[in-house]
Amino acid sequence: MSDTPTENPPMKAARYADGSITYPPHPIGPDGKEPVETVDLSEYTATVVTWTTSTATPPGVREPNSLAIVEFDVDGEPVRAIGQLESQDTDVDIGDDVEPVYAAELRDPDAGIREKESQAWDGYRFRPVE
Amino acid sequence: MERVAIIGASMTQFGQRDAWIRELLAEAGQACLDDAGVAPDAIDHLYVSNMASGEFEGQTGVPNALAHDLAAMPAYTARIDQTSSSGGAGTYAAWQSVASGASEMTLLVGGEKMTHRTTAESTDVIASLTHPVEYKHGVTLPSFAGLTARLYLHEYDAPRESLGKVAVKNHKNGVDNPHAQFRKEVDLDTVLDSPVVADPLRLYDFCPITDGSAALLFCPESVAREYTDEYAVVSGIGGATDTHVVHERADPTTMGGVVNSSEIAYEMADLGPEDIDVAELHDMFTILEFLQSEDLGFFEKGEGWKAVEDGVTDRDGELPINTSGGLKSKGHPLGASGVAQVYEIYKQLTRDAGDRQVDADVGLACNVGGFGNCVTTTILEAER
Numbered sequence: 001m002s003d004t005p006t007e008n009p010p011m012k013a014a015r016y017a018d019g020s021i022t023y024p025p026h027p028i029g030p031d032g033k034e035p036v037e038t039v040d041l042s043e044y045t046a047t048v049v050t051w052t053t054s055t056a057t058p059p060g061v062r063e064p065n066s067l068a069i070v071e072f073d074v075d076g077e078p079v080r081a082i083g084q085l086e087s088q089d090t091d092v093d094i095g096d097d098v099e100p101v102y103a104a105e106l107r108d109p110d111a112g113i114r115e116k117e118s119q120a121w122d123g124y125r126f127r128p129v130e
Numbered sequence: 131m132e133r134v135a136i137i138g139a140s141m142t143q144f145g146q147r148d149a150w151i152r153e154l155l156a157e158a159g160q161a162c163l164d165d166a167g168v169a170p171d172a173i174d175h176l177y178v179s180n181m182a183s184g185e186f187e188g189q190t191g192v193p194n195a196l197a198h199d200l201a202a203m204p205a206y207t208a209r210i211d212q213t214s215s216s217g218g219a220g221t222y223a224a225w226q227s228v229a230s231g232a233s234e235m236t237l238l239v240g241g242e243k244m245t246h247r248t249t250a251e252s253t254d255v256i257a258s259l260t261h262p263v264e265y266k267h268g269v270t271l272p273s274f275a276g277l278t279a280r281l282y283l284h285e286y287d288a289p290r291e292s293l294g295k296v297a298v299k300n301h302k303n304g305v306d307n308p309h310a311q312f313r314k315e316v317d318l319d320t321v322l323d324s325p326v327v328a329d330p331l332r333l334y335d336f337c338p339i340t341d342g343s344a345a346l347l348f349c350p351e352s353v354a355r356e357y358t359d360e361y362a363v364v365s366g367i368g369g370a371t372d373t374h375v376v377h378e379r380a381d382p383t384t385m386g387g388v389v390n391s392s393e394i395a396y397e398m399a400d401l402g403p404e405d406i407d408v409a410e411l412h413d414m415f416t417i418l419e420f421l422q423s424e425d426l427g428f429f430e431k432g433e434g435w436k437a438v439e440d441g442v443t444d445r446d447g448e449l450p451i452n453t454s455g456g457l458k459s460k461g462h463p464l465g466a467s468g469v470a471q472v473y474e475i476y477k478q479l480t481r482d483a484g485d486r487q488v489d490a491d492v493g494l495a496c497n498v499g500g501f502g503n504c505v506t507t508t509i510l511e512a513e514r
Contacts, residue, residue: 054270054272057268058250067267114262121266
């Protein structure tokens with residue numbers, strides 16, 4: 001099992017001319033202008049803002065599904081993301097440090113209402129920093 | 131600009147219905163015309179608030195279907211989809227059509243048919259409004275509620291029980307609403323012991339899946355007087371959006387769309403939160419009642435839970451919230467809910483709310499789509 005960042009797709013965020021960063025990237029940023037560069041969040045750790053364990057999950061989603069909103073500190077600039085926790089039994093709390101870990105398929109792309117080809121299904125889960 | 135009046139209102143029985151979307155819409159539409167004593171051929175504009183009849187039922191083109199079923203041709207018609215806030219957005223469209231002078235009689239009908247789908251399927255239809263980075267993780271609207279509730283309780287030192295008390299209050303109110311899906315009181319222990327749906331929230335923190343429809347009839351105030359002496363005026367209305375990606379909001383416990391839409395509505399009505407006598411808030415999840423009651427300016431940020439604890443928002447309290455039973459007990463047929471909120475305020479202001487009646491001259495409805503993604507705030511004033 002290999003999950004070193006260099007072998008996996010980046011967790012792409014966008015940086016804008018005013019220094020702000022968003023995940024995901026948007027065509028136009030909070031400053032009203034196009035992004036100036038991409039930031040790979042998988043190289044950073046984050047802090048848990050809040051979490052939940054969802055037990056009423058839609059078709060193709062693991063049950064229970066533990067989720068967290070986390071905040072990365074990218075060289076002093078905060079940027080938030082949402083994602084599954086690697087462990088289905090919640091093992092984090094507000095304020096804990098987590099790191100992104102790559103998953104090739106976060107939910108079954110064939111089971112839900114969203115068209116499979118319209119979006120990516122891989123991404124990053126979070127796990128406590130050892 | 132002439133003021134816009136509401137002269138008729140209706141809602142169908144909410145709950146698990148045998149009727150499909152066309153029948154539900156026609157039922158409320160016809161009842162609303164009957165309520166006001168207005169003939170179908172008087173309708174200039176006909177709006178249908180509906181999120182997903184195509185996805186739920188495979189029936190699209192519902193505005194035209196309704197125009198035909200009500201014999202309202204050749205009325206201009208359109209479907210208004212703004213997810214859970216389709217009813218609020220429809221109220222805005224209906225108000226705009228009359229305020230602009232484009233229509234002298236506008237019928238708005240909101241409805242949704244959902245219960246033939248499994249809970250998992252319905253949850254997925256609703257969750258399909260999310261951004262791909264949310265959807266791929268299996269993020270649902272209930273999970274946003276769990277995430278936000280945990281943070282709210284943590285930030286403001288609110289007890290878990292206070293959320294449960296929202297459910298207890300709204301279920302109690304729903305007992306007196308003949309159209310509500312649930313007309314049964316629940317006690318706090320039942321709420322707190324119910325199965326976990328999105329920790330820390332449990333089954334009774336969530337509204338049910340519902341079929342139903344509601345309707346309102348709008349016209350210029352000068353026309354209103356031809357039909358009735360007692361009506362309500364849309365004195366303020368505002369719509370606003372917040373981020374599509376929910377985690378990008380600076381403060382997850384503040385709904386920017388509620389703040390911004392209500393500021394517009396208050397300014398138009400020349401009123402403030404202290405002037406509101408009764409309010410219908412979008413309690414799709416118990417936590418939303420706290421967030422809206424704060425972001426509408428009724429209570430300080432982080433203090434909304436205390437108002438529920440103190441009984442301020444009870445039917446006999448200083449500011450009754452969700453006298454209808456709210457989405458919580460009344461049910462939440464997506465496109466109908468925003469219309470049914472205004473229905474309740476209209477009934478309160480025209481003193482036709484039966485056992486739910488409170489003393490009110492000014493009422494507010496706040497309809498929320500997504501997790502605060504789109505919001506319409508509407509203020510009505512009684513004219514007697």
